[in-house]
Structure formats: C-alpha cells, structure tokens
Amino acid sequence: xxxxxxxxGAQRTLGYVLxxxxxxxxxxxxxxxxxxxxxxxGVLHGGIAGLLLDNAMGATGSLxxxxxxxxxxxxxxxxxxxxxxxxxxxxxxxxxxxxGGGRSLxxxxxxxxxxxxxxxxxxTGVFKRVPQHRLAEGGDA
Amino acid sequence: xxxxxxxxGAQRTLGYVLxxxxxxxxxxxxxxxxxxxxxxxGVLHGGIAGLLLDNAMGATGSLxxxxxxxxxxxxxxxxxxxxxxxxxxxxxxxxxxxxGGGRSLxxxxxxxxxxxxxxxxxxTGVFKRVPQHRLAEGGDA
Amino acid sequence: xxxxxxxxGAQRTLGYVLxxxxxxxxxxxxxxxxxxxxxxxGVLHGGIAGLLLDNAMGATGSLxxxxxxxxxxxxxxxxxxxxxxxxxxxxxxxxxxxxGGGRSLxxxxxxxxxxxxxxxxxxTGVFKRVPQHRLAEGGDA
Amino acid sequence: xxxxxxxxGAQRTLGYVLxxxxxxxxxxxxxxxxxxxxxxxGVLHGGIAGLLLDNAMGATGSLxxxxxxxxxxxxxxxxxxxxxxxxxxxxxxxxxxxxGGGRSLxxxxxxxxxxxxxxxxxxTGVFKRVPQHRLAEGGDA
Numbered sequence: 001x002x003x004x005x006x007x008x009g010a011q012r013t014l015g016y017v018l019x020x021x022x023x024x025x026x027x028x029x030x031x032x033x034x035x036x037x038x039x040x041x042g043v044l045h046g047g048i049a050g051l052l053l054d055n056a057m058g059a060t061g062s063l064x065x066x067x068x069x070x071x072x073x074x075x076x077x078x079x080x081x082x083x084x085x086x087x088x089x090x091x092x093x094x095x096x097x098x099x100g101g102g103r104s105l106x107x108x109x110x111x112x113x114x115x116x117x118x119x120x121x122x123x124t125g126v127f128k129r130v131p132q133h134r135l136a137e138g139g140d141a
Numbered sequence: 142x143x144x145x146x147x148x149x150g151a152q153r154t155l156g157y158v159l160x161x162x163x164x165x166x167x168x169x170x171x172x173x174x175x176x177x178x179x180x181x182x183g184v185l186h187g188g189i190a191g192l193l194l195d196n197a198m199g200a201t202g203s204l205x206x207x208x209x210x211x212x213x214x215x216x217x218x219x220x221x222x223x224x225x226x227x228x229x230x231x232x233x234x235x236x237x238x239x240x241g242g243g244r245s246l247x248x249x250x251x252x253x254x255x256x257x258x259x260x261x262x263x264x265t266g267v268f269k270r271v272p273q274h275r276l277a278e279g280g281d282a
Numbered sequence: 283x284x285x286x287x288x289x290x291g292a293q294r295t296l297g298y299v300l301x302x303x304x305x306x307x308x309x310x311x312x313x314x315x316x317x318x319x320x321x322x323x324g325v326l327h328g329g330i331a332g333l334l335l336d337n338a339m340g341a342t343g344s345l346x347x348x349x350x351x352x353x354x355x356x357x358x359x360x361x362x363x364x365x366x367x368x369x370x371x372x373x374x375x376x377x378x379x380x381x382g383g384g385r386s387l388x389x390x391x392x393x394x395x396x397x398x399x400x401x402x403x404x405x406t407g408v409f410k411r412v413p414q415h416r417l418a419e420g421g422d423a
Numbered sequence: 424x425x426x427x428x429x430x431x432g433a434q435r436t437l438g439y440v441l442x443x444x445x446x447x448x449x450x451x452x453x454x455x456x457x458x459x460x461x462x463x464x465g466v467l468h469g470g471i472a473g474l475l476l477d478n479a480m481g482a483t484g485s486l487x488x489x490x491x492x493x494x495x496x497x498x499x500x501x502x503x504x505x506x507x508x509x510x511x512x513x514x515x516x517x518x519x520x521x522x523g524g525g526r527s528l529x530x531x532x533x534x535x536x537x538x539x540x541x542x543x544x545x546x547t548g549v550f551k552r553v554p555q556h557r558l559a560e561g562g563d564a
Binding site for chain 4: 289290291292294295296316317318319320321322323327328329330332333334335336337340352354356357358359360361362363364412
Binding site: 224225250 | 361365
C-alpha cells in the first residue's frame, strides 16, 4: 500500500522504493546501499543522495494534490548539504516535508537518514506544480 | 587519454564517462541519455542531472591538485537550478569550473548542456580537499 | 538616466544606487563601502553583499518586462557564495544576468565585484514575476 | 545579559539586536521593522531578511566556541528561501541552529519568524571557524 517500485527508468536503475502511503503528507525514498551506489571514496555518491532527496521532495509535493503521489511536480532549484558519509550495507531513507508555498510553488525540505539515525544529507528546494496540459510542452519554468 | 570509465559503482550503474584530460582545468561528465535515466515525466531525472554536475565539479576540484582528476574532494554543499528538460537519445555534458576559494575550500560552478546546446541545469557548490590521511576517518566537515 | 536612488527605505538606509540604464538587460547596484556596512571583522557584512546581489537580480528580472526596472519581481530563493572580503573605501558593484526561465519564473545569476576587480560574492536565484493585481494580496509563492 | 547592540557598523545602520544569551546554543537577531527596512513593494527587503538570518547563523556558530557569541565565523555559502512577506510594525526574529559539521565547518539552519508566528524566510548555510591568527589575512576560504 503506497509503495511505488520500478515505475521509472531512474528508479529501476538505482533500485530505490518510493513510499507515499504513510499518511502524514511526507513521501519517502528508501535505498539499500550497495557497491553500485558508491563513489571513488567507497561511500554513497553525493549525487545519489541528492537524487533520493529530490525524489522524496517531489513526491511530497504531489501528496499536496492527491494521495497517488504521482501528480507532476517539477524541481525548480535544489540545495543539498552533505553532513556525513554512508556506506554499503545501510538502508538510507529520504523524507520530504512541505515548509511553505502557495498556489503554484512549494518550498519543500528533506533529510536523508541512515539506519542508525545518522543524518547523511539535508536539502531544501523550490518545486512547481505542473498542470496536466502543460506537460507535453516541457520545462518552461 | 584522460577518460575515466567504469571506475566506481555509481559510474558503472549510470554509465557516465568522466573526462579529466581536456587540459583546461575543467572536468566533464558525459552521459548518453536512455530510458534508464528518465523520471516519471519521461525526461532526465533531476537527481541524475545533479549527480553529473556534482561529479564534474568534484573532479574539477581534483584537477587543482594534479592532473589525475582523482585527488579526493568532498562536496560540502551543492545548489542546482533546473532550466530545461532533456530526453532520451541526447548526450548531455556537465562541465565544471573553479570560481574561487583558498587553501582547503573551493567554489566550483558547472553547467549541464545537451547536444543541441540547450542548458539543462546549472550548479554552484562548495568543495573541500581531503588530505589523504583523513579519508579513513570519513565525512568530518 | 537609468539611475534609481533613495526610492525605498532599504535603499535610503544603506545608500546604494540601482542602475537599470546600461542597455544590456543587466541591472547593477553600486555601493561605496563605509564603516556603516562592516561586520565584526571589519569587512563588508555578508548580508549586505547578499542584499546588493538580490536587488540587482530582482531589477534584472524587471528589465525583462520593461526598461523602467521597477516591474515587480519576488525573490523565491537565493543562494550566495562568499569568495573574498571587501573593506571600507571600496566601491562594490553587483550585476545581474538572466540565465534561464519561462513565463513566470526566471533564473538569475549575479556577481559582486570590488573596484580592483576582485569577485566578492556570487549568487544564483529563482525570481517570480508578480502580476500587478496580485501585489495587494502579498507573498503567495 | 547576552544582548549585543550597536557593536558593528551594519548593526548600527539597520538597528537589529543580537541575542546570544538564551542558553540553548541558538543565537537570535531581533529587528523591529520600520519603513527603513522596506523594499519597493512596501514589505521587508529580502536582503535584510537574509542579513538577519546570516547574522543569527554566524553567531550560532560562535556559540559552539564560547558563550561570548563573538568568536569569528565566516559565511561560506548561504541559501535563503522566501516564504511570506513582513510589514513595518512587526518584530521579526531570526534564530539559528547547528545541524551538522566537524572541526572547521558547520552546517547551520535558521528561520525568520514574525511576531504572529508567520515564517518569513528560512536559510541553510556553511560556516567556517576562523582561527584568530588568520583574521588579519582575510577571506581565504
């Protein structure tokens, strides 16, 4: 219930699960870290940390529209801060939270936390709801 | 010469190439976009755009140390702005550029550009050189 | 021609000049630094650097509407990087530049440069055009 | 006790009070908004919002060193999100909070809140402790 798996190319490639069913308005991305997600230093690639945060944030925006977690939101800008490394063998969870906004733009924050509670990275971003009829036109901010 | 391929888990998973051999101090990441990199809307996942920018920026930092492009740099913070969508079938290129900094921290900017010259995303970030002996200790900012 | 002085409270308090008349689509803020702009360390307060960047960026957005430089734009998010200190006795200039965007949102970048050419700070931000009839309602993102 | 007023040029110019005495490790900046802080739209200038956040964050960093709130910290990067307008006649309070970091760098977040509890702006940033002997050399990141 509320778990979205293998629905997009990026999701299949990286293997994360999107959970939009916790009922608190906060979408989550789970990833069980393996060697496939590591950087040159043997820790989670910061870009993958950022991707999990971004995905959880966008889906958190979607949950303001309906509980499918699939209403389209575009990331306008994303600011990520990298607090600690994460290693293979850990499950990391990114959790989004709406902090403000109005009719078309949302401010969303997120944290990426490891299994032992360590905060790996935090992010804030600006997200934009995309009307269904605009999607075909693509990326006009 | 100067191309780094398949060296890390993240690189093998996503299939990008790191080019540290252009001789201008700017590292580049190339990725030929396929369905494996797309999001729910059928365009490049913003998180993968961010990862390519981050990787090109970190390697650009490394090029300030030596021309291997492998000297360890940590991403401290990364700010990404998403300007336009990119679709499967395009090659995108992220190019880093040092904009400032000092002994231990560097300010690095980057652009992700599609084959037709469209700027897909831009980023700025703070990167930190990691002394070799500190790597084992991990992620202390 | 194109110089805006003493028009707003913040401008009168800090003493900067807004120049929207250079004809290149880039608004500028000039400030002759005095002790009144310094922080505890005797250098330009980072917050005032950020304010000059923000103001130049917003007015650069306005210049996409008309050449008055006064069409209302809201700052949605602003990311500033601090590269070097500036001291009293210098004139600093913030210059904005549109990097992307569409109908309602603009991506704008800016640099703050000292009289000797030193880049003091850089910024990127997301700005939103405000329709005249929405201004009375205030701050809905 | 713990209130710092009129100590720097920027503080005297803008009239905010810095409170480092609440004992919770979080520095605060208070400003009673007047016409002197308004922008063209008659609301608090975003740059002044950013300055208050930056100042509270830097002083929060200082409180990790000693309880004077004056130990020198440099802002490396600052990301601000603007959620709601604030008008003359309100007192706004910026409160910093350390979210991570290590020996030399700190991640600090902050919120700017109006008298009625409205969150005006939020920020995250990277701050660097400056050893006393380095201050004379100036802004090397």
